[in-house]
Amino acid sequence: MDAFVSRKRRRVEEGQKPTVAPALVPLPNNTPQEEEPTDFKLALLASLHPSLDETTLLEALLASEGSVEQAAKCLTSPRKRRAPSTIGYQSSLSVYRIAPQGSGPARKSLVRKGQTLYLYSPQDIEAHTPCSIIHNFLPPQQADALLLQLMEEAPTYQSLEFKLFDKVVWSPHTFCFYVNSLVEAEEQKTEYIYDGRQVEDVRQSTPEMLKACPQVEDAVNREIQRRIRDFYPGRKKLKYQSPQPWKANTAFVNCYDGPKENVGFHADQLTYLGPRAVIGSLSLGVAREFRVRRILAEDDTHRKIDGSLADAQGQISIHLPHNSLLVMHAEMQEEWKHSIAPAQAIDPHPLAKNKRLNITYRFYKDSLHPKSTPKCNCGVPTVLRYGCGFFQWAEFDEDGEPPWASKVTANIEQISKEPSPAESPTTQPNDET
Numbered sequence: 001m002d003a004f005v006s007r008k009r010r011r012v013e014e015g016q017k018p019t020v021a022p023a024l025v026p027l028p029n030n031t032p033q034e035e036e037p038t039d040f041k042l043a044l045l046a047s048l049h050p051s052l053d054e055t056t057l058l059e060a061l062l063a064s065e066g067s068v069e070q071a072a073k074c075l076t077s078p079r080k081r082r083a084p085s086t087i088g089y090q091s092s093l094s095v096y097r098i099a100p101q102g103s104g105p106a107r108k109s110l111v112r113k114g115q116t117l118y119l120y121s122p123q124d125i126e127a128h129t130p131c132s133i134i135h136n137f138l139p140p141q142q143a144d145a146l147l148l149q150l151m152e153e154a155p156t157y158q159s160l161e162f163k164l165f166d167k168v169v170w171s172p173h174t175f176c177f178y179v180n181s182l183v184e185a186e187e188q189k190t191e192y193i194y195d196g197r198q199v200e201d202v203r204q205s206t207p208e209m210l211k212a213c214p215q216v217e218d219a220v221n222r223e224i225q226r227r228i229r230d231f232y233p234g235r236k237k238l239k240y241q242s243p244q245p246w247k248a249n250t251a252f253v254n255c256y257d258g259p260k261e262n263v264g265f266h267a268d269q270l271t272y273l274g275p276r277a278v279i280g281s282l283s284l285g286v287a288r289e290f291r292v293r294r295i296l297a298e299d300d301t302h303r304k305i306d307g308s309l310a311d312a313q314g315q316i317s318i319h320l321p322h323n324s325l326l327v328m329h330a331e332m333q334e335e336w337k338h339s340i341a342p343a344q345a346i347d348p349h350p351l352a353k354n355k356r357l358n359i360t361y362r363f364y365k366d367s368l369h370p371k372s373t374p375k376c377n378c379g380v381p382t383v384l385r386y387g388c389g390f391f392q393w394a395e396f397d398e399d400g401e402p403p404w405a406s407k408v409t410a411n412i413e414q415i416s417k418e419p420s421p422a423e424s425p426t427t428q429p430n431d432e433t
């Protein structure tokens with residue numbers, strides 16, 4: 001059963017066969033089934049007997065007192081299938097009527113702790129994770145041009161410790177930080193603090209990254225609205241989620257060179273994104289597995305001894321092929337963790353060879369510029385959720401704006417009304433406004 005719909009987490013060893021499509025692995029005889037929910041059992045039976053309808057399968061299951069093995073024997077003998085040797089595609093879980101997560105009343109978890117469920121179709125991904133995916137997102141030639149531009153940049157990327165959310169993740173991959181203009185790059189280098197430090201290498205987005213920006217913005221905004229309409233209680237945005245259109249004004253570009261490069265489980269820093277942040281993540285080159293797992297809510301009593309939040313359930317693996325846009329929705333960063341798993345094997349990409357390039361487009365809020373956020377006792381701008389000894393509850397209104405947001409907006413409006421330096425030769429470049 002484990003190897004069928006999901007499988008136990010195990011160490012990645014070289015030479016192991018690539019992951020096979022879950023629905024194509026035969027059911028072993030000696031697997032315990034007592035604790036599996038009926039949905040799972042039906043899914044198993046349905047894949048052994050694809051021609052039978054759900055009522056028949058359910059009746060067989062009931063007659064066999066819940067034993068899938070017994071039910072499978074009662075039904076006509078299953079068609080023998082061979083496991084494929086490369087990554088395959090699964091038909092939608094929705095045909096098995098497995099209940100989605102995150103909408104309506106609490107449901108039994110789809111995947112148990114210690115197991116991984118592999119999802120491929122957009123319908124399954126959005127029903128069971130806080131993400132939605134658009135395959136073949138950019139016109140193919142545009143995706144290739146973007147990939148080639150990033151491939152030129154990637155050899156100069158650095159590998160750093162990633163300070164993410166509440167712990168340091170050492171990430172064996174390289175990455176770089178981009179913003180849309182040189183002015184913003186300078187601002188990032190001098191005014192923003194990451195993990196108590198300034199970042200030196202902030203680059204202006206490449207022309208192809210800038211070209212894709214409005215396409216990503218449109219798609220992400222559409223997906224946000226669809227998520228609200230189809231998944232959120234009362235069809236309302238979440239508390240603290242911004243009602244404003246999402247904008248892509250910063251981007252991390254990640255490069256994974258070969259199957260071993262990966263990034264560990266983490267949630268992204270919310271300091272400049274604010275609560276309920278949405279991120280648009282464009283994958284190019286080699287297809288890799290994006291794993292997500294839900295952590296228990298903050299007010300749960302299930303904290304681990306080290307104070308971190310315990311996992312609520314097993315992992316879900318989302319297949320990210322070339323030119324796919326994954327939208328991490330508002331509930332993602334605070335309730336889930338994500339990672340790029342090391343791969344057992346990869347299919348080389350015609351242009352990228354063994355590399356995967358990924359752009360996570362993000363929206364830094366003006367109201368969370370370090371000029372405006374509280375500083376700790378050492379004078380360092382505070383981070384959301386993490387700091388030195390200094391601690392202050394972050395306050396946000398329903399729309400995720402801090403108490404000083406209206407002042408920031410007024411300042412920005414004022415600046416945009418003033419003549420630009422080019423029009424006004426008396427204005428000094430460093431004037432405080």
Ligand SMILES: O=C(O)CCC(=O)C(=O)O
Nearest residue numbers: 252254268281340358360
């Ligand atoms: O490579 C990816 O898809 C995810 C990267 C990531 O988690 C990040 O940039 O924070």
Ligand SMILES: [Fe+2]
Nearest residue numbers: 266267268338
């Ligand atoms: Fe991340």
